Amino acid sequence: MTAADGAERAHADGADGVGGADGAGGTDGPGAGGPLAPMPASVLDAVRGSGWATLALDLDGVLDKAAFMDRCAEALSLPDWFGRNWDALADCLTDLSWAPDAPGRLLVVSGWREYAEAAPGDWAVAQEVFADAVTYWSGRERGLEVVLVVGPLAD
Numbered sequence: 001m002t003a004a005d006g007a008e009r010a011h012a013d014g015a016d017g018v019g020g021a022d023g024a025g026g027t028d029g030p031g032a033g034g035p036l037a038p039m040p041a042s043v044l045d046a047v048r049g050s051g052w053a054t055l056a057l058d059l060d061g062v063l064d065k066a067a068f069m070d071r072c073a074e075a076l077s078l079p080d081w082f083g084r085n086w087d088a089l090a091d092c093l094t095d096l097s098w099a100p101d102a103p104g105r106l107l108v109v110s111g112w113r114e115y116a117e118a119a120p121g122d123w124a125v126a127q128e129v130f131a132d133a134v135t136y137w138s139g140r141e142r143g144l145e146v147v148l149v150v151g152p153l154a155d
Contacts, residue, residue, distance in 0.1 A: 052143070053102035060111030063118040068126065076107075086125055093133035093144065104143035112148055 047054055057075045062068050069084035079098040082088050092098070096105070107130075116123040130146045137144035 047106050050104065051102065052104040052106050053100065054106045054108065057107055057109045058111045059109065059115045062111070062115045065119065065122045068115060068119075068122065086129055089126075090129050090132060093129065094136045096142075096144075102142070104145070107144070107146045108149060109146060110149040 055076060057072065059068065059071060062071055066084070069089070072078060072089060073082055073084065076092070077099075078089075078092050082092055099105070109130075112123070134144055134146060
């Protein structure tokens with residue numbers, strides 16, 4: 001996945017974006033036109049072909065930290081112990097024992113620009129949490145990547 005694919009990809013070197021986790025309700029099955037439909041089919045097919053889990057985090061309409069945490073809890077199917085704060089989100093993204101087993105996870109974040117503009121400080125922290133989680137999983141048996149969708153994508 002590259003910026004040419006219409007997405008901004010987080011790298012373990014601290015660039016914007018990060019890896020993700022899989023959970024109920026947010027996954028997009030093969031051939032489905034669900035939450036990950038804005039991603040090019042070729043990108044999703046490659047991820048699914050690798051056995052990685054995919055999860056959509058749509059931030060459309062999110063304007064503050066509380067709404068961001070609620071959306072994360074719902075979209076990622078975070079465990080009951082998720083405390084809806086930055087440390088708890090970091091813990092959930094680095095301890096995936098609560099999530100279904102997968103060789104890796106791709107978190108696709110869309111609709112984030114409005115939140116970034118409304119709460120730039122919180123968005124910066126969110127990106128840091130994502131980047132730290134990607135770094136944590138880098139070089140481990142299971143991976144985590146986060147992709148920020150930067151616009152509508154065509155197949």
